[in-house]
Amino acid sequence: MVGLTLLIALIVLLILNVPVGIALGVASMFALMVGDTLSLTSIPQALITSCDSFPILAIPLFILAGDLMGAGGVSRRILDVCNVFFGRITGGLAIVTVLVCMFFAAVSGSGPATVAAVGTMVIPTMLKLGYDKSFVLALVACAGSIGVIIPPSIPMVIFGVSTGTSVTSLFMGGFLPGLLIGFSLIGYCYWFAKKHGYTGSKEPFDGKKAWAATWEAKWALINPVIILGGIYAGLFTPTEAAAVAAIYAYVCGAFIYRELPPKKLIKAIGTSCSTTATTMVILGCATAFTKIITIEQIPTMVTQMMMTVSDSPIVILLLINLILLIVGCFMDTTPAILVLAPILLPVATSIGLDPIHFGLIMVTNLAIGFITPPLGINLFVASRISDSPMEVILKGIVAFIIIMLIDLMLITFIPEIVMFLPNLMK
Incomplete structure (x- = not known):
């Protein structure tokens, strides 16, 4: 009865367009009023205890690092370097857009932040060069989703905290899937540009210009090396790396590039806050929600139900992907992970x-949710920064x-x- 009340209340609240975090908290409250397993005080307790975690501290710090990179000129210099080396290829600016998103992803850990930072720079230029508007906006929205797959990744931190999985191992596991998706998008951009006659820059390669752009961007380019290298070398934890990323982004923007005056800094901090x-409201309410479903043994019931459908690992994996894809269309990444990871992880481990691996499957599914309506947060960000209707x-x-x-199926069925990289660490 408690589980049924929890599910019905959550569905009704989401249909009524109640914010996800509030919906999780109110649904949990209704469930606790029906049952007697926990008291109502467990909800405010969850709000506090869920945020009182050292790994969770990485989330606001990575968010701040991404905002400071965009405001401080770090992202623009990365774009300049990529354009110098790849701008002459057919569809060069489209390819550069994907590469910059991949690079930005290696610092920000956020899909929407990647879309906002990169899209603001490349969308006007691509439209001026004659690229189809639908293609440009869809490309930026999709490439931005790589931000949660290439480490560091905020959803991976949330998955690791909620399931007890090593965040460092998840980061290692995200490298090759992120590269796979990035190069797949680059291949499609080249084919699309070839088909529609989008040529690259006609300027011949200039070694001096390339060196000048690279030297100008040197501090921006070594940012991911410092962050990820420090994590894997054991110099600092992912949370400490997030702090290093935020401080480094501030130093670059304010003192090296001098494009982050106090007014822009305050605005970036406000956006991050x-x-x-x-995120923290969602996290706290989702913790209470997860505690209830665990006590009611809902994960066990879901595992048994899926096993009755089929005992084939392939069929179960397809079912898991289908569930996650549908959920990604309607629910943001953070609550989706917090609610579904404890339910589906036992199913995944039961088939070996x-x-x-399951964490990356989940994150990739929810990354696709960034570009699928009706939620599709990356679509809304691209629409807003380009002032274009969603239909475009x-x-x-x-x-x-x-x-x-296609990439998701490869990631799912080719472990x-x-x-490969996490196994090297063992």
Whole structure:
């Protein structure tokens, strides 16, 4: 009865367009009022205890690092370097967009932040060069989703905390899937540009110009090396790496590039605080929600139910992917992980799936949710920064979703894509 009340209340609240974090908290409250397993005080307790965690501290710090990179000129210099080396290729600016998103992903850990930072720079230029608007906006929205797959990744931190999986191992597991998706998008961009006659820059390669752009961006380019190298060398934890990323982004923007005056700094901090506050409310309410479903043994019931459908690992993996894809269309990444990871992880491990592999499957599914309506947060960000109606983006997004789904199947059924680097650490 408690589990049924929890599910019905959550569905009704989401249909009524109640914010996800509030919906999770209110649904938990209704469930506790029906049952007697926990008291109502467990909800405010969850709000406090869920945020009182050292690994969780990485989330606001990575969010801040991404905002400071965009405001301080770090992202623009990365774009300049990529354009110098790849701008002459057919569809060069589209390819550069994907590469910059991949690079930005190695610092920010956020999909929407990647779309906002990169899209603001490349969308006007690509439209001026004659690129189709639907293609441009869909490309930026899709490439931005790489931000949660290439480490560091905020969703991976949340998955690791909620399931007890090593965040460092999850980061290692995200490298090859992120590269797979990035190069898949680059291949499609080249084919699309070839088909529609989008040529690259006609300027011949200039070694001096390339060196000048690289030297100008040297501090931005070594940022991921410092952060990820420090994590894997054991110099600092992922949380400490997030602090290093934020401080480094501030130093670059304020003192090296001098493009982060106090007014822009305050605005960037304000944006980060707003995003962090929303995330923390969701995290706290989802913790109470997860505690209830665990006590009611809902994960065990779901595992048994899926096993009755089929005992084939392939069928179960397809079912898990289908569930996650549907959920990604309607629920943001953070609550989706917090609610579903404890439910689906036992199912995945029962068929021999490594928690790290399952974590990447889950994150990739929810990354696709960034570009699938009705939620599709990356679509809304691209629409807002380009001041274009959603219909324009939806015309071009189908091809990108198909590419992402193909990559998802490869990541799901070829475990080595995820597990190769984590296994080297053992």
